[in-house]
Amino acid sequence: MISIGERINGMFKDVREAIKNKDPKAVQELAIKQTEAGASFLDVNVGTATADPAGAMKWLIEVIQDTVKTPIAIDSQKFDIIKAGLSVIKNEVLINSSKGDPEELDKYMPLAKEYNASLICLTMDKCGIPQDVERRMEIAMKIVEKAVEHEYELSKVYIDPVLFPINVDQKQPALMFDIFNQIKMISDPPPHRNVGLSNFSQGTKEKRLLARIFLTMGISYGLDAAVMDVLDKDLMDAAITAEIIMNQHVYSDSYLTACRK
Amino acid sequence: MEIPNVADKWTSGVNEVTIGATKDKGGSRQKTITVGGSKCIPFMDFEGNPGHKPVIAMDVYDIPPDDWTETLTRPFADVINDPAQWAKKCVEQYGADLICLKLDGIHPDKGNKSAEDAVKTVKSILAAVGVPLIIWGCEHDEKDNEVMPKVSQAARGENCLLGIVSQDNYKTLTATCLADGHSIITMAPVDINIGKQINILVSEMDFPLNRIVMFQSTGALGYGLEYSYSIQERERLAALTGDKMMSMPVICDVGHEAWRSKEAKSNDNDVPQWGPREERGPMWETITATSLLQSGVDIIRMNHPRSVAAVKKCIDRLY
Numbered sequence: 388m389i390s391i392g393e394r395i396n397g398m399f400k401d402v403r404e405a406i407k408n409k410d411p412k413a414v415q416e417l418a419i420k421q422t423e424a425g426a427s428f429l430d431v432n433v434g435t436a437t438a439d440p441a442g443a444m445k446w447l448i449e450v451i452q453d454t455v456k457t458p459i460a461i462d463s464q465k466f467d468i469i470k471a472g473l474s475v476i477k478n479e480v481l482i483n484s485s486k487g488d489p490e491e492l493d494k495y496m497p498l499a500k501e502y503n504a505s506l507i508c509l510t511m512d513k514c515g516i517p518q519d520v521e522r523r524m525e526i527a528m529k530i531v532e533k534a535v536e537h538e539y540e541l542s543k544v545y546i547d548p549v550l551f552p553i554n555v556d557q558k559q560p561a562l563m564f565d566i567f568n569q570i571k572m573i574s575d576p577p578p579h580r581n582v583g584l585s586n587f588s589q590g591t592k593e594k595r596l597l598a599r600i601f602l603t604m605g606i607s608y609g610l611d612a613a614v615m616d617v618l619d620k621d622l623m624d625a626a627i628t629a630e631i632i633m634n635q636h637v638y639s640d641s642y643l644t645a646c647r648k
Numbered sequence: 649m650e651i652p653n654v655a656d657k658w659t660s661g662v663n664e665v666t667i668g669a670t671k672d673k674g675g676s677r678q679k680t681i682t683v684g685g686s687k688c689i690p691f692m693d694f695e696g697n698p699g700h701k702p703v704i705a706m707d708v709y710d711i712p713p714d715d716w717t718e719t720l721t722r723p724f725a726d727v728i729n730d731p732a733q734w735a736k737k738c739v740e741q742y743g744a745d746l747i748c749l750k751l752d753g754i755h756p757d758k759g760n761k762s763a764e765d766a767v768k769t770v771k772s773i774l775a776a777v778g779v780p781l782i783i784w785g786c787e788h789d790e791k792d793n794e795v796m797p798k799v800s801q802a803a804r805g806e807n808c809l810l811g812i813v814s815q816d817n818y819k820t821l822t823a824t825c826l827a828d829g830h831s832i833i834t835m836a837p838v839d840i841n842i843g844k845q846i847n848i849l850v851s852e853m854d855f856p857l858n859r860i861v862m863f864q865s866t867g868a869l870g871y872g873l874e875y876s877y878s879i880q881e882r883e884r885l886a887a888l889t890g891d892k893m894m895s896m897p898v899i900c901d902v903g904h905e906a907w908r909s910k911e912a913k914s915n916d917n918d919v920p921q922w923g924p925r926e927e928r929g930p931m932w933e934t935i936t937a938t939s940l941l942q943s944g945v946d947i948i949r950m951n952h953p954r955s956v957a958a959v960k961k962c963i964d965r966l967y
Contacts, residue, residue: 542657576657637886637894639844644852645893 389612392426397434432462441471487526544578658888661687668780678778683946684897706744711753732776755786884944903951906933
């Protein structure tokens with residue numbers, strides 16, 4: 388499971404304050420805690436409160452890179468902020484994210500290639516977010532076509548079919564499973580299958596339970612990456628266990644210990 | 649017609665483990681042996697770096713084996729009572745890459761020799777040969793826990809490969825090897841899940857992963873070879889896909905297992921239709937070894953010089 392730790396995000400008060408006061412302590416602590424919890428990437432999002440988002444992105448990345456070696460996921464909807472973040476990146480990196488429009492991909496894929504970065508591509512375009520499987524798969528196929536056209540490695544592409552919150556449209560989550568399955572077969576090697584997990588259960592009373600169950604069900608259909616709360620130990624252990632059940636790792640009595648390393 | 653490229657891409661590989669220490673590293677070996685390092689399925693070097701060539705450890709026993717046939721004892725007839733000379737012959741005449749000293753004689757039912765005897769034997773072999781040494785206990789937990797720590801201390805600094813530890817008995821030898829700078833063999837009898845478990849247990853004692861070699865117990869041709877094969881194959885695939893607790897090089901015990909089979913040891917008079925034992929014995933050992941090589945093996949314990957020569961030739965031609 389590629390777990391992208393979501394916590395360094397200006398939407399959270401402690402990170403917002405840290406950005407405002409240029410006080411690295413809270414960010415350093417979150418970087419260490421999420422790394423220890425097993426995060427594969429640390430998502431970095433400056434939020435909306437700062438007047439200089441590009442500067443804030445660079446500062447956050449530098450603070451994190453001085454603290455841990457965990458690869459970073461630069462999270463922004465703005466191309467310039469992503470570029471600013473990439474300019475200070477030292478290690479492996481993931482760009483979060485590009486929309487699925489051809490003209491967007493023509494911008495993002497060459498940039499990702501230049502920095503040897505991976506790229507999350509959302510199955511949404513200027514028409515909005517599709518509500519069905521077919522239209523999402525159509526965009527997914529265009530993403531794969533674009534990767535081939537740009538000679539961008541498919542193993543670096545993360546397709547995100549855009550998971551809706553369960554309390555917004557209850558029909559949506561079940562559609563995801565079919566999509567994960569189909570994306571697995573779209574190419575060889577296939578792109579990764581990613582979701583924003585916390586988004587799915589936001590505003591519900593059983594946030595963690597819903598996230599945990601969706602993640603384990605998703606893994607059984609081929610979900611292999613998620614922007615998620617890696618500090619939720621039950622969630623992380625559930626993911627490892629789902630992968631063991633799907634025979635993705637060799638079982639041993641201490642499989643949790645082995646996989647947490 | 650263009651042939652499609654079906655090569656797989658692997659993200660990880662088998663750990664490299666070095667056995668032996670030369671003078672500048674605190675030992676007295678003339679050379680060290682590094683095994684592992686493969687980043688592909690055995691012999692599929694178009695998928696990645698094949699790593700280090702598999703090596704052959706020839707068995708030397710601290711007491712003359714009582715179950716060996718004449719075909720097997722003859723090449724060692726002049727040295728079978730002297731482990732040091734036996735080891736020397738294996739290295740100088742038969743081309744052993746390293747020596748595996750099997751301490752059968754310490755077993756309570758096979759001589760019950762003392763730790764002092766074992767230490768003496770180990771020291772005499774270290775003095776007689778310059779290759780790295782594998783030291784294998786008698787697989788009687790209590791006796792091994794009594795003798796192996798003393799053996800380990802006597803060979804301190806030589807970076808020997810000591811074994812074996814199992815899920816039920818690993819703490820004493822792991823701690824000793826850690827203290828004396830040796831590598832270790834973890835054993836699980838034909839069980840990949842326990843194989844992984846014992847690696848986790850040993851690593852939880854802060855034993856470095858790059859000093860562990862795995863042993864799944866070996867089945868000879870006709871006697872469960874396919875079980876060892878499929879486990880070792882699965883271990884290699886797990887290593888190639890990044891399972892850190894399954895990324896250790898693999899050792900197998902071909903000589904002892906092959907020569908236990910009736911096909912290898914039966915007298916010519918009893919089974920004339922099988923051909924002479926002088927041929928079929930070494931052949932049984934050779935085929936067991938070359939078959940298992942394809943599953944992913946890094947160190948092969950062997951006995952008969954003719955089998956050793958044949959398997960070395962096979963390895964050299966395939967690598």
